[in-house]
Amino acid sequence: MPLIRFHIITVLSLLPFILGVSMAPKALAHAGAMGIVKERMDKFEASEKATKKIKQAVSRGDTLVVVTEAGKLASWASEMAAYFPKNSNQSPSEAKEDVWLRWDDFLIAIQSFEDSASTLVDVASSGDSGAIGQAFKDVTQSCKSCHREFRED
Numbered sequence: 838m839p840l841i842r843f844h845i846i847t848v849l850s851l852l853p854f855i856l857g858v859s860m861a862p863k864a865l866a867h868a869g870a871m872g873i874v875k876e877r878m879d880k881f882e883a884s885e886k887a888t889k890k891i892k893q894a895v896s897r898g899d900t901l902v903v904v905t906e907a908g909k910l911a912s913w914a915s916e917m918a919a920y921f922p923k924n925s926n927q928s929p930s931e932a933k934e935d936v937w938l939r940w941d942d943f944l945i946a947i948q949s950f951e952d953s954a955s956t957l958v959d960v961a962s963s964g965d966s967g968a969i970g971q972a973f974k975d976v977t978q979s980c981k982s983c984h985r986e987f988r989e990d
């Protein structure tokens with residue numbers, strides 16, 4: 838039965854790939870992403886990590902980490918537009934076509950993200966936990982509101 842043997846060999850040789858993929862759904866989301874799409878996905882993944890670090894740092898009152906990580910977000914905001922050149926919506930990008938159709942609104946969303954991250958940097962060292970909590974909330978709101986308008990679910 839050479840045909841069956843062939844199938845078994847095929848399945849066996851694919852097994853590491855199948856297992857690898859099922860164990861790494863995050864990596865799968867990026868599979869095939871190249872060039873600028875991959876670069877901005879990596880930047881957004883890094884923002885996600887920074888946001889988690891800020892959240893923990895806010896709850897333990899660690900000003901230095903809040904300032905550092907919020908500074909990274911503000912700096913990413915200042916370069917984000919350059920990561921969305923025209924005709925860069927190839928698979929597996931989750932950017933909506935609206936990014937380019939409503940470019941001015943997209944820039945406003947970026948600006949509001951940059952403003953909120955800079956405010957968090959400024960407020961972080963105040964020691965006013967209410968103001969810090971509010972500034973952090975404003976940052977996460979600006980992430981969400983941009984995703985609602987400009988990212989596929």
Ligand code: HEC
Binds near residue numbers: 885946950979
């Ligand atoms: C001005 C708009 C905007 C802001 C602000 C924004 N995002 Fe996004 N985000 C996007 C778009 C558009 C994509 C889809 C990019 C793509 O797939 O090409 C995205 C994708 C992502 C992804 C998925 C990346 C991947 O691997 O596919 C994560 C995670 C993410 N953003 C987190 C955040 C976090 C956290 C913040 C705030 C700290 C944030 N984003 C702020 C527009 C924004």
